[in-house]
Amino acid sequence: MAETAPPILRLEGVRKSYNVGTPIEVEILHGIDLALAASEFAALIGPSGSGKSTLLHIIGLLERPTVGRILIQGRDIGALDEAGITELRGRTLGFIFQFHHLLPEFTALENVMMPTLIEVGRYDQTMRDRARWLLARVGLADAVDKRPSALSGGMQQRVAIARALAMKPPLVLADEPTGNLDSHTADEIFALMREFNRQEGAAFLIVTHDPRLAARCDRRVELIDGQLRRAQTP
Amino acid sequence: MRFEWVLALRFLREGRMQTALIMAGTTVGVAVIIFITALVNGLQASLASRTLSTQAHITVRAADEAPSPVLDRGQGEVAARVEPRVQRLRSIDQWERVFRELSDLPHVVHVSPLAAGSGFAYRGNASKSVALMGVEPERYNRIVGVADKLTAGSYRVGPGEALIGVELARDLGAAVGDRIRVRSSENREDVFRVTGLFDLGVKDLNRRWVIVPLRSAQTMLDLPGGVTHIDLTVDDIFAAETVARRIASQTGLTAESWMAINTQLLTAFNNQTMTTRTVRAFLVLIVALGIASVLVVSVVQKQREIGILRAMGASPRRIMQVFLIQGGLVGGVGAALGSGLATLMVYGAAFVLRQDDGSPLLSGAIELEVYLTAAAVALVTGLLAAVAPARRAARMDPVEAIRYG
Ligand SMILES: Nc1ncnc2c1ncn2[C@@H]1O[C@H](COP(=O)(O)OP(=O)(O)OP(=O)(O)O)[C@@H](O)[C@H]1O
Ligand SMILES: [Mg+2]
Numbered sequence: 001m002a003e004t005a006p007p008i009l010r011l012e013g014v015r016k017s018y019n020v021g022t023p024i025e026v027e028i029l030h031g032i033d034l035a036l037a038a039s040e041f042a043a044l045i046g047p048s049g050s051g052k053s054t055l056l057h058i059i060g061l062l063e064r065p066t067v068g069r070i071l072i073q074g075r076d077i078g079a080l081d082e083a084g085i086t087e088l089r090g091r092t093l094g095f096i097f098q099f100h101h102l103l104p105e106f107t108a109l110e111n112v113m114m115p116t117l118i119e120v121g122r123y124d125q126t127m128r129d130r131a132r133w134l135l136a137r138v139g140l141a142d143a144v145d146k147r148p149s150a151l152s153g154g155m156q157q158r159v160a161i162a163r164a165l166a167m168k169p170p171l172v173l174a175d176e177p178t179g180n181l182d183s184h185t186a187d188e189i190f191a192l193m194r195e196f197n198r199q200e201g202a203a204f205l206i207v208t209h210d211p212r213l214a215a216r217c218d219r220r221v222e223l224i225d226g227q228l229r230r231a232q233t234p
Numbered sequence: 235m236r237f238e239w240v241l242a243l244r245f246l247r248e249g250r251m252q253t254a255l256i257m258a259g260t261t262v263g264v265a266v267i268i269f270i271t272a273l274v275n276g277l278q279a280s281l282a283s284r285t286l287s288t289q290a291h292i293t294v295r296a297a298d299e300a301p302s303p304v305l306d307r308g309q310g311e312v313a314a315r316v317e318p319r320v321q322r323l324r325s326i327d328q329w330e331r332v333f334r335e336l337s338d339l340p341h342v343v344h345v346s347p348l349a350a351g352s353g354f355a356y357r358g359n360a361s362k363s364v365a366l367m368g369v370e371p372e373r374y375n376r377i378v379g380v381a382d383k384l385t386a387g388s389y390r391v392g393p394g395e396a397l398i399g400v401e402l403a404r405d406l407g408a409a410v411g412d413r414i415r416v417r418s419s420e421n422r423e424d425v426f427r428v429t430g431l432f433d434l435g436v437k438d439l440n441r442r443w444v445i446v447p448l449r450s451a452q453t454m455l456d457l458p459g460g461v462t463h464i465d466l467t468v469d470d471i472f473a474a475e476t477v478a479r480r481i482a483s484q485t486g487l488t489a490e491s492w493m494a495i496n497t498q499l500l501t502a503f504n505n506q507t508m509t510t511r512t513v514r515a516f517l518v519l520i521v522a523l524g525i526a527s528v529l530v531v532s533v534v535q536k537q538r539e540i541g542i543l544r545a546m547g548a549s550p551r552r553i554m555q556v557f558l559i560q561g562g563l564v565g566g567v568g569a570a571l572g573s574g575l576a577t578l579m580v581y582g583a584a585f586v587l588r589q590d591d592g593s594p595l596l597s598g599a600i601e602l603e604v605y606l607t608a609a610a611v612a613l614v615t616g617l618l619a620a621v622a623p624a625r626r627a628a629r630m631d632p633v634e635a636i637r638y639g
Contacts, residue, residue, distance in 0.1 A: 057633050062544075062545060062632050062633045062636070063633055082550075087547065089545065089546075090546060091547070095542075095545050095546070097636060101538055101636065103539050103543075104539075105244045105247075105248040106244065115546045115547060117240065118543070118546055118548045118552075121236055121237055122235060122236055122237065123235070123240070163546075
């Protein structure tokens with residue numbers, strides 16, 4: 001299925017250097033070619049410092065590559081200006097981070113509505129219904145009006161997952177979403193992402209250090225010293 | 235409510251202590267700005283109206299005769315010292331025409347003719363030097379409200395009747411109903427029955443003024459049908475000098491405003507105004523720094539949140555607006571609360587500050603203009619103070635915030 005569907009994401013010869021033009025210039029990514037099919041559920045693995053987060057930020061349009069092309073749903077983002085990129089990011093990408101990054105001033109429900117609020121401009125019933133439904137799906141129907149500080153780490157990460165899915169993005173990027181959770185909670189979070197992948201058809205690219213979880217993905221992409229190699233199927 | 239407002243309001247609400255403190259600071263700043271403005275305006279108005287209770291706003295008289303330079307014949311040079319001529323009593327040419335002309339001028343409210351000169355008043359063997367004031371009583375009372383300042387008798391200046399000051403009455407031993415004899419500088423005499431005693435609050439005037447009918451004064455001062463002065467009031471006392479200049483250039487007569495006569499008072503006013511302006515400028519600066527510092531701290535504290543908001547599709551411009559709105563809100567709410575506080579403070583000051591006669595020194599009212607100016611200044615200050623923090627927030631790199639969260 002992953003082979004036949006049109007790619008949601010395509011990277012062509014992506015390189016990333018920091019401190020370009022200075023004596024401490026350093027290239028972190030050395031020419032990445034990668035395609036991700038719609039609805040694909042992939043793990044991005046690799047040793048610490050290999051450039052996984054950097055790659056995820058580039059795919060997430062938070063950073064521009066030094067060299068190379070990025071196509072999202074077939075559109076070359078090199079042609080877009082800052083405003084276009086910001087808009088595309090809001091509409092097509094969902095983010096889940098190791099540190100949930102929920103807004104402490106807002107309730108769980110408000111946090112989940114936030115991406116839609118940014119897109120639409122003001123609150124409406126549709127986004128409220130969607131947010132409630134998502135929170136119910138992650139098992140937090142009773143916590144909608146709680147602030148993040150009143151939730152456990154696992155619950156916070158579940159709110160973050162609900163938030164990432166608020167806009168029904170075709171691609172969700174997760175950077176060690178279970179990194180600071182115990183293994184039982186990590187399993188639950190992972191199962192939730194899998195469920196959303198199956199039911200909403202969102203593609204996932206998940207950075208993880210946990211081989212057990214990586215093994216449960218459709219595909220494993222391994223990054224070593226800034227270069228990709230396809231991991232062997234176990 | 236728009237996204238930017240949702241965030242701005244929530245950030246302020248959740249900033250609790252910081253928000254409360256900076257709002258309090260802005261409120262006090264605005265209140266003090268309004269208060270000192272109202273206080274100084276009030277004090278100046280009060281002092282000016284006291285000064286003007288015995289003076290016309292503008293007095294018009296015949297042009298001074300030009301002083302003739304004293305020539306030092308030995309050197310053939312013009313000496314530095316120029317002797318002013320002794321001015322005779324001179325009436326205003328065709329004063330009725332001038333009077334009508336002045337009445338029609340913009341800003342001029344009341345106009346009153348005056349034939350004034352000096353003389354002596356006698357009763358028994360007491361004699362006192364006096365100023366003879368020939369007036370049309372109705373008109374004159376609108377310029378200097380003598381009727382309200384009578385301590386005895388009534389405001390009646392018919393033929394053969396005179397009003398005198400309380401000091402002169404004591405000096406002459408005269409009471410209401412008594413007759414006094416007045417001789418002018420032109421050596422003409424008349425007898426007047428005293429119909430009222432006034433207290434203008436100025437000893438010198440109470441001792442010297444004798445208010446008589448215009449016609450009597452014209453006869454005694456040898457000014458048949460003429461007047462020496464025309465007194466005016468204007469609608470804005472601080473515009474008197476401008477109006478006086480216009481009158482002088484239009485009529486060729488000498489027109490002196492109360493402001494030109496009371497230069498010391500005016501200098502004091504100007505210095506006061508300048509001092510309050512400086513104090514106000516510093517207060518605005520302090521309020522601006524306060525708002526800016528709170529917002530800068532808030533931007534730093536919310537680094538991660540700003541990063542994640544950017545990642546979720548919020549543009550730098552909208553992030554900037556979130557902080558500009560906060561600055562504007564602090565300024566705006568501070569202006570509203572400060573106006574309320576200032577109203578109380580001015581009311582209190584009006585209650586406490588009294589003139590020597592016990593009447594309030596201030597009206598206790600603040601002009602709408604003062605409120606509006608302060609509100610506008612606070613709002614603009616809040617917005618401007620927020621510019622730097624807002625730009626900083628907008629420039630924040632989301633990756634930095636997320637990576638090192
Ligand atoms: N702004 C930067 N300037 C210079 N070097 C950077 C910058 N950001 C990241 N790096 C370097 O790039 C390399 C890759 O970092 P990255 O965070 O992508 O690795 P990672 O695979 O996510 O590691 P981890 O598993 O520990 O999260 C690291 O050596 C890091 O020090
Ligand atoms: Mg990383």
